[in-house]
Amino acid sequence: xxxxxxxxxxxxxxxxxxxxxxxxxxxxxxxxxxxxxxxxxxxxxxxxxxxxxxxxxxxxxxxxxxxxxxxxxxxxxxxxxxxxxxxxxxxxxxxxxxxxxxxxxxxxxxxxxxxxxxxxxxxxxxxxxxxxxxxxxxxxxxxxxxxxxxxxxxxxxxxxx
Amino acid sequence: xxxxxxxxxxxxxxxxxxxxxxxxxxxxxxxxxxxxxxxxxxxxxxxxxxxxxxxxxxxxxxxxxxxxxxxxxxxxxxxxxxxxxxxxxxxxxxxxxxxxxxxxxxxxxxxxxxxxxxxxxxxxxxxxxxxxxxxxxxxxxxxxxxxxxxxxxxxxxxxxxxxxxxxxxxxxxxxxxxxxxxxxxxxxxxxxxxxxxxxxxxxxxxxxxxxxxxxxxxxxxxxxxxxxxxxxxxxxxxxxxxxxxxxxxxxxxxxxxxxxxxxxxxx
Numbered sequence: 001x002x003x004x005x006x007x008x009x010x011x012x013x014x015x016x017x018x019x020x021x022x023x024x025x026x027x028x029x030x031x032x033x034x035x036x037x038x039x040x041x042x043x044x045x046x047x048x049x050x051x052x053x054x055x056x057x058x059x060x061x062x063x064x065x066x067x068x069x070x071x072x073x074x075x076x077x078x079x080x081x082x083x084x085x086x087x088x089x090x091x092x093x094x095x096x097x098x099x100x101x102x103x104x105x106x107x108x109x110x111x112x113x114x115x116x117x118x119x120x121x122x123x124x125x126x127x128x129x130x131x132x133x134x135x136x137x138x139x140x141x142x143x144x145x146x147x148x149x150x151x152x153x154x155x156x157x158x159x160x161x
Numbered sequence: 162x163x164x165x166x167x168x169x170x171x172x173x174x175x176x177x178x179x180x181x182x183x184x185x186x187x188x189x190x191x192x193x194x195x196x197x198x199x200x201x202x203x204x205x206x207x208x209x210x211x212x213x214x215x216x217x218x219x220x221x222x223x224x225x226x227x228x229x230x231x232x233x234x235x236x237x238x239x240x241x242x243x244x245x246x247x248x249x250x251x252x253x254x255x256x257x258x259x260x261x262x263x264x265x266x267x268x269x270x271x272x273x274x275x276x277x278x279x280x281x282x283x284x285x286x287x288x289x290x291x292x293x294x295x296x297x298x299x300x301x302x303x304x305x306x307x308x309x310x311x312x313x314x315x316x317x318x319x320x321x322x323x324x325x326x327x328x329x330x331x332x333x334x335x336x337x338x339x340x341x342x343x344x345x346x347x348x349x350x351x352x353x354x355x356x357x358x359x360x361x362x363x364x365x366x367x368x369x370x371x372x373x374x375x376x377x378x379x380x381x382x383x384x385x386x387x388x389x390x391x392x393x394x395x396x397x398x399x400x401x402x403x404x405x406x407x408x409x410x411x412x413x414x415x416x417x418x419x420x421x422x423x424x425x426x427x428x
Contacts, residue, residue, distance in 0.1 A: 002167055018164070019164075019165060019166070019167035019209065020162045020163070020164060020165060020199075022196075041200070042197060042200075043193065043196075043197055043264065046261070046263065049263055052266075055237070055266040056262055056263045056266060057263050057266050057267050058263045058264070058267075061192060061193055061196045061197060061267070062192065062196070062267065063167075063189075063192060063196065065167050065169075065211070066189075066192065066211060066213060069214075110262065110263065113262065114262070117262075130262055132260075132261035132262070132343070133260065133261025133262060133263050133264060134261075
C-alpha cells in the first residue's frame with residue numbers, strides 16, 4: 001500500500017491505496033465522487049476527464065499514487081452544492097448539450113480547461129478540434145459545440161473559474 | 162492490472178539504481194502508454210519507477226545552437242513553449258498534434274521515444290532533425306537509437322534524460338491520421354539541415370521509423386516538392402493491414418512528403 005495526500009476539490013485528502021489504483025477508481029470508490037465516469041477505460045472517450053493541477057487529464061490513465069501531492073478538481077468541484085451551476089454546466093443545460101449525459105462530466109471538464117487555455121471567444125472549429133479526446137454517442141456534437149461556445153462567453157462574466 | 166511495487170526516486174541516479182536492483186522494473190513518466198498496456202495485462206512489471214517527481218527533468222532550453230528538451234517535458238509543454246516555437250516550430254506543431262489535449266497534458270517526449278511505437282510522431286522528428294538522445298550513461302544518435310518495433314538501444318538500467326535537437330533551416334511534419342485510432346497511418350517529417358536534407362517516415366514501416374533516402378537525395382539538390390515528381394517509395398517492408406495496404410501507405414508517403422516540403426518552404 002502507498003500513502004497519498006492530495007487536494008480534491010479544495011479539500012485535503014489522505015489515504016492508503018494499492019499502487020495499481022487508478023485515479024478514477026480512487027475518486028469514485030474511495031471518495032464516492034461518482035460524477036467522474038468510466039466510459040471506454042482505454043484513454044479514448046474522455047468521460048473520466050478531471051483537472052490535475054488545473055490541466056485536463058484522463059483519470060482512467062492516471063495512477064492515484066501519481067496524483068500524490070497534487071491538486072485534483074472533478075465535476076463536483078465546479079460549483080458549490082446547492083449554489084447555482086457553473087456557467088459551463090448552465091450552458092450545457094440551456095443549449096441541451098447532452099442526451100444521455102454519460103459523457104457530460106468529461107465534456108464539461110474538458111471545456112473548462114479549454115477556456116482556461118484558449119480564452120472566452122472560441123470558434124466552432126477550435127472547439128471541435130479540442131474535443132478530439134471526448135466522445136459522445138448521442139448528440140452528434142452540434143449542441144455540445146454550441147454549449148461550449150456559450151459557456152466560454154458566460155465564464156468571462158462569472159466569478160466561477 | 163497486476164500488482165506492482167511503486168518507487169518514487171528523487172534523482173535520475175536513484176532511478177537508475179532502482180532499475181539495477183529490480184529486474185523487470187519499468188520506468189513511468191506520463192504513463193500514457195504504460196498504464197493502458199498494464200491495464201490490458203500486456204505488461205506486468207513487478208516494480209514501477211516514477212520519474213515524474215524528479216526535478217529539472219522537464220526543462221526546455223536553448224544550449225548553444227541546440228534546442229534541449231528534458232525527458233519528462235509533456236507534449237503540451239513542447240507544443241506551447243515559446244522557445245520551441247521560435248527554434249523549431251515544426252516540432253511544436255508535431256507535439257500539439259499528438260493524441261488529444263488530455264493526453265498531451267500527461268504524455269512525455271522521453272516516454273514516447275523509449276517506447277518507440279511504430280506509429281508515434283516524435284521518432285520521425287528525432288530522426289529527421291538528427292537529434293541526439295542523452296541518457297544517464299551516454300549520448301546516442303537518432304539513427305543508432307531506434308532499432309525496430311518498440312525496440313531501442315536503451316539498456317536495462319538506462320534512462321533518457323534529454324533530447325538535443327540541432328536547428329534545421331526549414332522543417333515540417335505532416336501526418337495522415339488513422340480515422341479510428343487517430344495515430345499516424347503515415348507521418349512524414351522533412352528537415353532541411355545546414356548540410357543535408359532528411360525525410361523520416363513514421364506509421365508505415367514494419368520496422369518502425371525510417372528515412373526515405375531517395376527523397377532525401379532529390380531534395381538535397383533542390384528543396385522543392387517538384388523534385389519528388391516521379392520518385393516513389395517501394396511498398397516492400399511497409400505495413401499492410403485492414404487500415405491500408407503497403408501500396409496505399411507507399412503512395413501516402415509520397416503525397417505527405419510533397420505536402421511537408423511545401424509547408425516547410427512556405428514558412
